[in-house]
Structure formats: structure tokens, C-alpha cells
Amino acid sequence: MKVPNEELQRRLRRLREELSAAGIKQTHQRLEIFREVAGSGDHPCAETVYRGVRRRVPSISLDTVYRTLWLLLDLGLVGTLGRSRDRTRFDADTRPHHHFVCSRCGMTMDFYSEEFDGLGLPGGAGEIGSARRARVEIEGICADCARSDRKERRRKDE
Amino acid sequence: MKVPNEELQRRLRRLREELSAAGIKQTHQRLEIFREVAGSGDHPCAETVYRGVRRRVPSISLDTVYRTLWLLLDLGLVGTLGRSRDRTRFDADTRPHHHFVCSRCGMTMDFYSEEFDGLGLPGGAGEIGSARRARVEIEGICADCARSDRKERRRKDE
DNA sequence: GTCTAGTTTAGTTATCGTTCTTATTTAGGA
């Protein structure tokens, strides 16, 4: 999953705006680290970002990658996800969206739904607090795993 | 939030059934660790469970707590939640339910909604895989934090 | 172009949740 160039440019423009607005310097490293996350339509971990950026900026340090990713998180330019046993994964898609996670292979896939975006606390729970954002995670079996399961079952049955 | 004794007993009975069914030994430690999670209506982390169990079983080791909690997870007797930067938190409520998380103070509160339980992949995303379970996390400001915010604002305004 | 505060690097060290190692104990079947 590669992010279309047009969208990538939009995101890079937003990075520059947010850095300016916050009075934070626009360094080559910050640009390239963000480009790496924002250009992959995936949910890379810090280590993956590091390896990717290193191809273009061989001197980059892992320390800078971490510092920058947490900075981007503070600025709201990336989000995080990932089950808590695993390493943190970053997500440059800041549009409201949701995730499907395959419980067999761990594959994580984005999907969009305005209906889900708008979910608030249901009637009976109104006094807990005021909703700002809803995130839906659907756990299931991905199409690929379902296919190999069927194949496996056939092999066993015959 | 304390789990009523009747429900706790039901959960402990289920533990024994599941351990038997899986051919796993019923140790004192496993019983007490599960009792700790299942008896708190909360979402304790491993460390909290450890401290609680230690009052009754002073020789318990943190390692055993972790091993047991992951075992319970595999058996479907507990779930996990928590943002991936923080320590994992465990949840012995295996009924389908959802969470409200206060972005100010971190307070996590359960709520129930049959509508949310039944959420599946929306039309446009049907080919990703087959849904088994939906989890909704609503982020917002809890009633308590909203109250202290208002108080704070008043203090500043006058 | 100069200046400077903020940033990066490399290296080292620390932290903290979690997992491994090893010797010892125990649950539960024979």
C-alpha cells in the first residue's frame, strides 16, 4: 500500500505548516522521517522507519527517529496503534478511520466509515463524559488466511 | 468497582472448566491470579495484579503473574487493552463491551452497547475479511475532568 | 553573511515492562 503522490505532497505541506506554526525548525531529518511514515500507507514501527530513512540519509540515528516520531505524535501529524505486547506502530493517516486486524496473521488494514466516525456514547452511558473521537477495531480472519484455511482443510479431508 | 461475589464465583467456575478442558494444571497461583483480575471490576496491569496476589500468596513471582495472564488471554478468559506505550492492562470481563478513555486523566470506563457489539465491516470494505468481533474505543473528556476544567477556567477568568 | 539557539550524531547509560534460565517444587495420573 503506497500513498498516492498527490496525498503525500498534501501531508508534507501540512508538516511544514504545523512545524512553522509551532516554531519548530524544519530539518532535513524531520522531513525525511515524516516522508517515510506518510509515504507508506502502512503502519510501520520506529525500526522500520529507521531502515527506510537510512537508505536516503545514511547518517540518520535511531535516536532522532524516535525523537521525531514522538514530536509528530504531539503535533497530531501521526497516530499510534498496535497491540500493547508489540512495538508501537505509527500511522500517518490522520483522517478518522478504523482498523481491521486479522487474528490469525496480524495483518492490519485501514477502512473508512462515516457512520463509525460519528459514534458517541450510547444513551445509557451519557454521564461518563463527552466523546471526541471514536475508533473501531474489528477483529476477524483476513481473506488471505481464510483462503489458506480452506486449502489446509481440503488437504486434510481428502 | 468491585465484581459481585456471585459473578466472581461464576468466573472462577469457568476458569476451572477451561483449564480442565485444555488439560492444564490447576495451581494455587493460577487460581489466585485469576481471582485478582476477575474480582476487580477494573483494568489492572500485571504489576497491580502482582501486588494484590502477593497479599494472599507472598511467595508469588512477577514472572508467574505474567505467564498466567498471557495463558488466560490465550484461553479467552481475559482480554487486554491499553495504548501501546503504556503497560498492558487486563480485563476479565469477557462479555462484548467497549471503552471510554479520558484523554486528560487516562480514566478508562466500560460501557455496553448491543449496537456496537454487532458492528461489522461496512459495505465498501467487505473483501478485507470476515469480522468476528468489534471493539469501540471512544476518546473524550470524562465528567470529572470537565468539572475541574470549568472550575479552573472560572478561577482564571475572575 | 553572521550569529545563535536548536538540532543531530555517536556513544554510552538508564529505565522499565516483559521474558528467560535454572534449580526446586508440585499437581495429578498411575
Added chain:
DNA sequence: TCCTAAATAAGAACGATAACTAAACTAGAC
């Protein structure tokens, strides 16, 4: 009761992340 595979306790080890240092670099203000 005896036996053994499984489980535990203690503490060392691990891996991801964070926090230093000091020296070099650089973005952006003037």
C-alpha cells in the same frame, strides 16, 4: 504413595525506548 511432566521462584537478561554527554552542524532570525 510414587513418579514425572509441568509449573514455580528468584534473579539475571532482554528489547524497546529514553536520557544523557559532548562535539559538530544548521535553520532561520537579523
